[in-house]
Amino acid sequence: MASRTNFLLHAFVWLALAATAFSLSPKFYDKVCPQALPAIKKIVQAAVHREQRMGASLLRLHFHDCFVNGCDGSLLLDSTSAFESEKNARGNLNSVRGFEVVDQIKAEVDKVCGRPVVSCADILAVAARDSVVALGGPSWKVLLGRRDSTTASRSLADSVLPSASMDLPALINNFKNQGLNQRDLVALSGGHTIGLSQCAIFRNRIYNATNIDPAFAKERRATCPRTGGNTNLAPLDPTPARFDTAYFKNLVKQRGLLTSDQALFNGGSTDKLVKTYSMNAEAFWDDFAKSMIKMGNIKPLTGKKGQIRVNCRKVN
Numbered sequence: 001m002a003s004r005t006n007f008l009l010h011a012f013v014w015l016a017l018a019a020t021a022f023s024l025s026p027k028f029y030d031k032v033c034p035q036a037l038p039a040i041k042k043i044v045q046a047a048v049h050r051e052q053r054m055g056a057s058l059l060r061l062h063f064h065d066c067f068v069n070g071c072d073g074s075l076l077l078d079s080t081s082a083f084e085s086e087k088n089a090r091g092n093l094n095s096v097r098g099f100e101v102v103d104q105i106k107a108e109v110d111k112v113c114g115r116p117v118v119s120c121a122d123i124l125a126v127a128a129r130d131s132v133v134a135l136g137g138p139s140w141k142v143l144l145g146r147r148d149s150t151t152a153s154r155s156l157a158d159s160v161l162p163s164a165s166m167d168l169p170a171l172i173n174n175f176k177n178q179g180l181n182q183r184d185l186v187a188l189s190g191g192h193t194i195g196l197s198q199c200a201i202f203r204n205r206i207y208n209a210t211n212i213d214p215a216f217a218k219e220r221r222a223t224c225p226r227t228g229g230n231t232n233l234a235p236l237d238p239t240p241a242r243f244d245t246a247y248f249k250n251l252v253k254q255r256g257l258l259t260s261d262q263a264l265f266n267g268g269s270t271d272k273l274v275k276t277y278s279m280n281a282e283a284f285w286d287d288f289a290k291s292m293i294k295m296g297n298i299k300p301l302t303g304k305k306g307q308i309r310v311n312c313r314k315v316n
């Protein structure tokens with residue numbers, strides 16, 4: 001009896017070890033570099049204080065990294081003779097930003113840790129969380145231990161990043177391909193409670209859509225002409241520097257800025273959840289944190305796969 005218990009215990013411990021060896025953990029840097037996470041937080045706070053929009057930019061970097069072959073820092077790589085940078089993909093070109101902040105974080109963590117032990121992929125995951133917190137949103141324990149890719153794919157980025165013109169079925173399918181469900185789609189779209197968008201991205205909606213509050217369309221047209229002004233900015237919700245429920249309250253009033261925003265409240269299966277989030281910040285925050293962790297778990301490189309880049313823009 002005792003030996004049988006012993007055997008089961010051993011088997012259990014071994015399985016638990018095998019399971020944790022290659023999965024992410026919030027404690028990954030606790031022993032190897034306890035200064036890493038506070039250092040990241042400090043730089044993100046300063047960057048967001050300097051320019052509030054940076055919070056949304058850093059959140060978006062993690063999202064656009066994870067959707068293209070997993071959260072592996074591939075988005076940060078510049079073009080080489082071997083591959084074209086994901087920065088040039090349709091959903092990224094002239095819109096992804098924050099790379100200088102990532103470079104600054106990388107230099108600082110390598111300095112405080114004494115050597116390059118923190119991956120660029122993990123920096124993106126932590127910076128995304130710290131950005132949300134800096135703008136008054138929820139916090140969560142970021143799972144860590146991702147390693148960095150040695151390659152990138154512009155063509156994959158072109159095919160998998162969701163676009164602002166997608167309707168609900170396209171969005172649901174796009175997220176489903178990443179293992180994310182409708183709840184994840186709505187919660188993560190709530191990231192648009194912070195940040196701005198460019199006229200070229202929402203022009204078609206404010207001039208052509210029928211599911212839009214006419215007063216809101218008129219207001220937006222004032223700074224987004226039919227032609228020209230492509231890079232003119234407008235807030236994604238009325239409080240673009242506060243991680244609140246205004247994004248969802250806006251959708252209920254047909255004041256979503258992007259086609260893909262209003263698609264979440266347009267008579268379809270996600271209407272109910274949008275309504276819930278619009279009235280319940282806690283429900284939104286809880287689900288957002290859960291979905292961020294789920295998104296952060298997309299195909300990480302762990303163990304001996306990949307590398308810890310010294311420069312996030314280049315393979316070692």
Ligand SMILES: *[C@@H]1O[C@H](CO)[C@@H](O)[C@H](O)[C@H]1NC(C)=O
Pocket residue numbers: 203204205207208226
């Ligand atoms: C409105 O829709 C039409 C037809 O799809 C398109 O040709 C036109 O460019 C759109 N207008 C704007 C301002 O985007």
